[in-house]
Amino acid sequence: MMKNKKYSWLSPTLAIIFGFLLWELIAFLVKKPIIPSPSLVIYSLCTKYAAKVGLCLLASLGRVFAGVALAALGGIICAMAAVFSDKMEKTIYPIIYLLHPIPKIALLPVVLLLFGLGESPKIFLIFLICFFQFALSARDAMKAVPESNRVVFKSFGSSNLQEMWHLFLPASIPALLGGLRLSLGTAFSILFFTETFGTQIGMGAFILDAWMRVSYVEMYGGIIVLAVAGGSIFGFTDIIQKHYTHE
Amino acid sequence: MLSLTNVSFTYPNSSLPVLQNISFEVSGVCAVLGPSGCGKSTMIKLCAGILTPDAGNVLLYGKPINPKEINVGLIPQDGGLLPWLTVEENTALGQKIKHQNNKAKVSQVLERLGILALKDCYPGQISGGQKQRVTVARALCMDPSLLLMDEPFSALDANTREEAQDFLREITKHNYNITTLIVTHSVEEAAVLGTNILVMKKGRIIKILKNPLKGYNEPRRQNCFYELCDSLRCTMKDKQDVI
Numbered sequence A: 001m002m003k004n005k006k007y008s009w010l011s012p013t014l015a016i017i018f019g020f021l022l023w024e025l026i027a028f029l030v031k032k033p034i035i036p037s038p039s040l041v042i043y044s045l046c047t048k049y050a051a052k053v054g055l056c057l058l059a060s061l062g063r064v065f066a067g068v069a070l071a072a073l074g075g076i077i078c079a080m081a082a083v084f085s086d087k088m089e090k091t092i093y094p095i096i097y098l099l100h101p102i103p104k105i106a107l108l109p110v111v112l113l114l115f116g117l118g119e120s121p122k123i124f125l126i127f128l129i130c131f132f133q134f135a136l137s138a139r140d141a142m143k144a145v146p147e148s149n150r151v152v153f154k155s156f157g158s159s160n161l162q163e164m165w166h167l168f169l170p171a172s173i174p175a176l177l178g179g180l181r182l183s184l185g186t187a188f189s190i191l192f193f194t195e196t197f198g199t200q201i202g203m204g205a206f207i208l209d210a211w212m213r214v215s216y217v218e219m220y221g222g223i224i225v226l227a228v229a230g231g232s233i234f235g236f237t238d239i240i241q242k243h244y245t246h247e
Numbered sequence B: 001m002l003s004l005t006n007v008s009f010t011y012p013n014s015s016l017p018v019l020q021n022i023s024f025e026v027s028g029v030c031a032v033l034g035p036s037g038c039g040k041s042t043m044i045k046l047c048a049g050i051l052t053p054d055a056g057n058v059l060l061y062g063k064p065i066n067p068k069e070i071n072v073g074l075i076p077q078d079g080g081l082l083p084w085l086t087v088e089e090n091t092a093l094g095q096k097i098k099h100q101n102n103k104a105k106v107s108q109v110l111e112r113l114g115i116l117a118l119k120d121c122y123p124g125q126i127s128g129g130q131k132q133r134v135t136v137a138r139a140l141c142m143d144p145s146l147l148l149m150d151e152p153f154s155a156l157d158a159n160t161r162e163e164a165q166d167f168l169r170e171i172t173k174h175n176y177n178i179t180t181l182i183v184t185h186s187v188e189e190a191a192v193l194g195t196n197i198l199v200m201k202k203g204r205i206i207k208i209l210k211n212p213l214k215g216y217n218e219p220r221r222q223n224c225f226y227e228l229c230d231s232l233r234c235t236m237k238d239k240q241d242v243i
């Protein structure tokens, strides 16, 4: 056990180093500006435009967090309603079933027309992508709470609010994190897409701008930053999940 | 003193009555025996005030049971531990809900049940028998006036089980005002623990008897222990349906 724990960072590090070496090799063999060497990309990322990228990353992450937080709130509220009332479930969930399969990117023109070009359409689209996933997985997790858990809460004279807070909410957190992992990829790609319209600050704008200026080194820098940011969020969900599942 | 008068109950989603016209009055420890599916767990939930009977009354010292007003220690059949809370936090769950905070009591109960060393473990990391002792601890650390236990010791090995039974006997001996209902599949356990023994079948009570072993310090060593167990076994096996 101890040994495994101590060296748990080893294999991911080796994998990343291997990836970079492979990229370096390909760049060396291809010798075209479209595939710059990773060491150059990282060097100029750190020295030339770190501040700009940082600002863009913050803006993008802010949008992601806002959208995800709203979606989690909405999803949890719908799931709670479904758990505590059959009528509510039969009202809310058919609508969710109908809307969930719509590819949210298809709504982009509508959302842009309705909300304009500011922050709200971006946040709203991320909300849409995550909300349905959250509403479904949170409900299923809450419905899977064993009856005996509720019985224990009732025998202590708990109120519905206490049951929601101390039982159903924590029981749904791993499912919400699972939902987040499922929707994060889509959320990032749609965010990227929306940030290429009339946006000054954001990873989408940064990468598109670099591309337009044929500055491939800068473009790859942006892509690396985006990958690291997304990967960190995944890692973060793993860490939180560990607090809720102890097998 | 717990009394049920003419209690009947049918689950809302089914048409078959689960309990029919149950009446009894017990104080001290009442052991409930009966084959699977006869309605024992349902009766426990009725006594906890979680289900409401279709007819009849469930009263504790003459008052309807409301878990918000009195301390009920309920151990459901599968434990109902929360996997994301530690042993200590699970044990203190009732205190949390009732806005009390008595850590000393939690440690004391855990210590007495021999699981204090596991207080920082999660339910997924301990054995079945250890889990059962956590559920007992959770129920006891509320100082319950009504203790409802649904097969609390079924996963314990013979020795630990006897220790747990002796522990329960000790607690109930010194606290006359705890009324305890303990559901069990084991006639021996009923004979050791019950002041009264209640035998159920198909949603009815077919026998209530006062335990002749009550008052003995070593009930398992008495001659009449085996006679009692035998007679209980016969009652349970009895094919004819008694009303």
Ligand SMILES: Nc1ncnc2c1ncn2[C@@H]1O[C@H](COP(=O)(O)OP(=O)(O)OP(=O)(O)O)[C@@H](O)[C@H]1O
Pocket: B011, B013, B014, B018, B034, B035, B036, B037, B038, B039, B040, B041, B042, B043, B077
């Ligand atoms: N939630 C429920 N809805 C409908 N019927 C139920 C429900 N729970 C139990 N029953 C039915 O009620 C009857 C009695 O169930 P109960 O759980 O009280 O039995 P039991 O005596 O505790 O059995 P066991 O010893 O196997 O635990 C069974 O026939 C069961 O099918």
Ligand SMILES: [Mg+2]
Pocket: B040, B041, B042, B077, B150
């Ligand atoms: Mg049962």
